[in-house]
Amino acid sequence: MIEFAWGTATDVGQVRQNNQDQMLTAPPVFVVADGMGGHNGGEVASAIAVDEMAKAQGVASVDDLIDAVQMANREIVDRSKIEPELRGMGTTLVALVGMMVGDRQRIGVANVGDSRLYRATDEELVQLTEDHTLVETLVRDGRLTAEEALTHPQRNIVTRALGIDEKVLVDTWELAPVPGDRFVLCSDGLFDELREPEILEILQREEDPSDAALELVRGAVQAGGRDNVTALVVDVTAADSVDDEIPDDRIVSIHKAVPDSVLRLDPPPETGPNDPHPDEILVDRTIEKPPFVTWRLGLFVAAVLLVLGVLLSSVVAYARSAYFVGIDGEEVVIYRGRPDGVLWFDPTVEEQVVLTVSELDPEDLPDVIEGVEFDELDDARDYAAALTERSLIDDP
């Protein structure tokens, strides 16, 4: 297997009252998850995410890795169904996993949300993952510059998170492991405070991964610490590189899920040490399902009920709006309704006609057995009177 050395650090920061970031170091699985949602939901969501990812030890492909993330997502969704106070909780997730793909050692990377994975080289800090945020979308569309995105007031609106839908869109990468490579998994509290050159400088200066992680987090907290800060530095210390040519960017393959929906997240309040509403600070980023899902469903159900109601009353009206002359046992009677009934509305006897079947004119008999229909009761009465006229009763 690939061998790793790693170091971690996390801090609640200077403003928030609890730390909703979680990390996992269960080699070959490394994860950072940044929870969101009030009432401790964020902590619960990120804790479930790392617990579930700890089980992803035997990952043998990026598809396995995606499955592991889907399992974690499902666990969070299920939990928030059971505990209503946790409803709306979610978490980001960035994972780095050593895996054997066939007989090749690989590093799998998975990302959902706006935590990041960087690779530090001698020259630069390369952001491998792509943020699933509103501002990132705007940057990609050319509506915002990368520089503007750094300070955009809505930069914390994420477009993907675990715990929201039954399925989550996961981006993955397959990398060739190279001894000496250094990766950083981190929550947004790090790169919101430290610019990339500062992050790179610390990673190059601090050889020990634990020292590097501590320095990164310390730097971000000192720079403002407006959010929880988490850094997990992972070094590749040994790997069998069987590839003849290792790509400069280490990337063997990329799998990017195509987004089909955008989740609207409330931006965090403008926070500072003197924020007058400290309670609001607990709400890191509240995920809300678009409300139209709820009212659209309600509207649909109401429309269906309305249509059913209208249909039912039409059926009743149709079933009950006619009369016919027919037979009831031996008697000729006037029924209200339709001869064969309509659905479960059977005709009912409206009036007796003083006439028996045996007294009917034989020529009238087939019609009466079948039932002779009229729209109005009076017409049915007239017909019954005519039957009586023609009947054998009047025969001398």
Ligand code: MG
């Ligand atoms: Mg955060």
